Amino acid sequence: VQLQASGGGLVQAGGSLRLSCAASERTFGVYAMGWFRQAPGKEREFVAAIARYGGSTNYADSVKGRFTISRDNAKNTVILQMNSLKPEDTAVYYCAAASRFNIVGGTGDEMDYWGKGTLVTVSS
Secondary structure, three states: OOEEEEOOEEEEOOOOEEEEEEEOOOOHHHOEEEEEEEOOOOOOEEEEEEOOOOOOEEEOOOOOOOEEEEEEOOOOEEEEEEOOOOHHHOEEEEEEEEOOOOOOOOOOOOOOEEOEOEEEEEEO
16 A cells, blocks of 8 residues: 655644545555654654554653544544644654554554555654
8 A cells, every 4th residue: 555644844843734645446445554753863663553443542741641543444544633733743754554553553564555654743
């Protein structure tokens, strides 16, 4: 499956951005979807995930209460709504798909497919 992330940009602290990830495959619903990010000089980290067909979600502690992940299986799309952004949220954000798990939340090694990242920059 091919994934295309979009929606990144420059925003002031406290602002919002909405990231979108479009998948190429009609059987999109069978994949657990996740968002990961990598800041300059840091390792990749988990941000949020949503289970196959929707329902269960999982968030990193650092984004709980500020970010919301959702999916529209009819449109083959997963969304990451990011509110109350902080400078430490600055990173390249990647969407990814996993075929072997109902929901993810690890290092990213469990993911099977990755999209190209989209840069999010939060200014103070």
